[in-house]
Amino acid sequence: MSPKVSQEHLKQRRAKILAAATEVFTEQGYERTTMKHVMEAAGVSRGGLYHYFSNKEDLYEAILEDNLLREHTSTQNILEKKVDSYWELLLKVLFGEEMNPNDEMDALAPSNLEFFITGRQDERRRAYGQKRYQLGLKIYRDILQAGQDKGEFSKKYKSDILARTIIAFIDGLALEDAILPKEEVKLKEQSIMLIDYLKMALEVKV
Amino acid sequence: MSPKVSQEHLKQRRAKILAAATEVFTEQGYERTTMKHVMEAAGVSRGGLYHYFSNKEDLYEAILEDNLLREHTSTQNILEKKVDSYWELLLKVLFGEEMNPNDEMDALAPSNLEFFITGRQDERRRAYGQKRYQLGLKIYRDILQAGQDKGEFSKKYKSDILARTIIAFIDGLALEDAILPKEEVKLKEQSIMLIDYLKMALEVKV
DNA sequence: CATTATAACGACACTCGTGTCGTTTTATCA
DNA sequence: TGATAAAACGACACGAGTGTCGTTATAATG
Numbered sequence: 110m111s112p113k114v115s116q117e118h119l120k121q122r123r124a125k126i127l128a129a130a131t132e133v134f135t136e137q138g139y140e141r142t143t144m145k146h147v148m149e150a151a152g153v154s155r156g157g158l159y160h161y162f163s164n165k166e167d168l169y170e171a172i173l174e175d176n177l178l179r180e181h182t183s184t185q186n187i188l189e190k191k192v193d194s195y196w197e198l199l200l201k202v203l204f205g206e207e208m209n210p211n212d213e214m215d216a217l218a219p220s221n222l223e224f225f226i227t228g229r230q231d232e233r234r235r236a237y238g239q240k241r242y243q244l245g246l247k248i249y250r251d252i253l254q255a256g257q258d259k260g261e262f263s264k265k266y267k268s269d270i271l272a273r274t275i276i277a278f279i280d281g282l283a284l285e286d287a288i289l290p291k292e293e294v295k296l297k298e299q300s301i302m303l304i305d306y307l308k309m310a311l312e313v314k315v
Numbered sequence: 316m317s318p319k320v321s322q323e324h325l326k327q328r329r330a331k332i333l334a335a336a337t338e339v340f341t342e343q344g345y346e347r348t349t350m351k352h353v354m355e356a357a358g359v360s361r362g363g364l365y366h367y368f369s370n371k372e373d374l375y376e377a378i379l380e381d382n383l384l385r386e387h388t389s390t391q392n393i394l395e396k397k398v399d400s401y402w403e404l405l406l407k408v409l410f411g412e413e414m415n416p417n418d419e420m421d422a423l424a425p426s427n428l429e430f431f432i433t434g435r436q437d438e439r440r441r442a443y444g445q446k447r448y449q450l451g452l453k454i455y456r457d458i459l460q461a462g463q464d465k466g467e468f469s470k471k472y473k474s475d476i477l478a479r480t481i482i483a484f485i486d487g488l489a490l491e492d493a494i495l496p497k498e499e500v501k502l503k504e505q506s507i508m509l510i511d512y513l514k515m516a517l518e519v520k521v
Numbered sequence: 522c523a524t525t526a527t528a529a530c531g532a533c534a535c536t537c538g539t540g541t542c543g544t545t546t547t548a549t550c551a
Numbered sequence: 552t553g554a555t556a557a558a559a560c561g562a563c564a565c566g567a568g569t570g571t572c573g574t575t576a577t578a579a580t581g
Contacts, residue, residue: 114548114557114558122558138435141433143537143538143539153559155559155562157558159541163540164539223432226490226493226494227344229425229493229494230344235494238494238495242495266508266511270501270504270505273505274484274512277490278480278487280487281484281485284432285448285482287432288435288444289444290445293445295476299480302476302516303480305516310515318528318579319525319526319528319578321578324578328529349569350568359529359530361530362572363530366528
């Protein structure tokens, strides 16, 4: 279908593979999916797939990068808009524009956990996880710090450690969402507890 | 070395395998360890190993059960002792007899996460994880509930949801401990935040 | 000491996933 | 309408891990 084809065609084919792969990873998880699964889902031959991605790890990292970029622009969008308060900003970054915790979790989250946990012995993967952690940490820390600087938030706790607890809690929820049946996790209620915790720690009155 | 041997000998050999396996799993994680690793670590032949455990999953579950039992008696021990308050009890269950958060995490925790996350698609494994979650949940919920009943804790939040947030937070810490470099996790500081959170939510004054 | 039940052994066959590589197909351009 | 560059294909060889099974060694028993 294409030799010496346009960059556009290459991009599309790559995107097609990524989309199919995302579906498979979502459904099967990282470890269980094989390149064969992806080939079949994407309607591509073995050789074709390896032409774009040199192995499963490479493929998955491409998906991660894609998503990271998407998420980044999304939060950047929120950060640039005018908001009434840093508290509002924090809630929007945490729960989206509607500022409302819901029972949905990123469908790829379980697979992501798998990817980083099973790969924790691998130098490269470890560094990558670390980098992503720092990225997330910075977002929360900056908001908290700014709020404290402006006097909107209490300075009782350091923004750094507070930001870390936010992430730890969310990670915990993601983990449970991955393992436990949906009804059991009570994502929404637990998220509300997170908000109350932050309210208390930041001494926000709303 | 032993045909038609005493129950004692069988137990010892089994224990020896379990101990060796625990070491390997701790070091390599669940997915990476192979039965061959265990054979070598335990100084047992392939046939010998399979004589005691029919596969890796079976082996790992045996370890889990062993540990669960150990932990159970340990907390049961704490629960039976007289304590001044439910707050004290809660702290002891959370951080041990010294009631002091430290930077150590169960060495097998990362492997456990792996076991349950990668096996989340498996009916059996899922049910097992669920069962263990309920066990942990019950411990915290009961203490919180008792404290509330006695008037020591505020009834502002339901004991059930509160207990769940405790677990979520701890799970999050375990996850980060598994993935991130030790220095990065700040286990101790985050644990102190957990305590403060609980103080606030339960309106405990200490 | 002979017998016996079985613990322990280790070679083997089988499965599954991977990555490669020579071949085929087909857009593009002269 | 060739010529050609490279995209796409799929057969293949390889390695790794598994579980089995026939054999061997040995502790218990009489």
